[in-house]
Amino acid sequence: MKTLNDAFEHTLQDIYWAENALTKALPKVSKSVSSAELKAAIDEHLKETKGHVKTLEAVFKSLGQEARGEKCDAMDGLLKEADGIISEASGHALDVAMIGAAQAVEHYEIARYGTLREWAKTLGYEEAHTLLSSILDEEKAANSKLTALAVTAINEAGSKKK
Numbered sequence: 001m002k003t004l005n006d007a008f009e010h011t012l013q014d015i016y017w018a019e020n021a022l023t024k025a026l027p028k029v030s031k032s033v034s035s036a037e038l039k040a041a042i043d044e045h046l047k048e049t050k051g052h053v054k055t056l057e058a059v060f061k062s063l064g065q066e067a068r069g070e071k072c073d074a075m076d077g078l079l080k081e082a083d084g085i086i087s088e089a090s091g092h093a094l095d096v097a098m099i100g101a102a103q104a105v106e107h108y109e110i111a112r113y114g115t116l117r118e119w120a121k122t123l124g125y126e127e128a129h130t131l132l133s134s135i136l137d138e139e140k141a142a143n144s145k146l147t148a149l150a151v152t153a154i155n156e157a158g159s160k161k162k
Helices: 005-031 036-062 072-088 091-123 125-160
Strands: none
Touching: 005 072, 005 091, 005 125, 036 091, 036 125, 072 125, 091 125
16 A cells, blocks of 8 residues: 555455345344344444445445455454354353454444544545444444443443352
8 A cells, every 4th residue: 555545445455345245144143142132233334344245345346346355364263262252251241252243343333434524535446435434433433332232231230240
């Protein structure tokens, strides 16, 4: 990478790969948790994530490019961490740990989309800026939902010693 545009395109390919990988991982995560509220939140975010893939395809199109991903080592690592939680934890411990893992994913996505949005603005990609802003807003909302769920139900239930 030698220019801001190069960094923008590389990061866009990175997050496209990440979102596609997340659509494959979330069903397994949903099946693993015991909390009905957490399962519903994960299932809702899966629908949003599929929408993010479509929105990213529109971003690529607005740039005159075909959508393509490049392996995202960060998301790959976060998803491996979630797999580890699934194999090592159960019950409420799995639920509380999975919220932490899900928030790590959300925080990564918020950082990436915030960066991409601002780069799009700087580069004069108005349509991309608008589309990326809409995804960023949804990622922030998903993170807020996870926080609310954790503090109102999951953490409390998980704090009971067994």
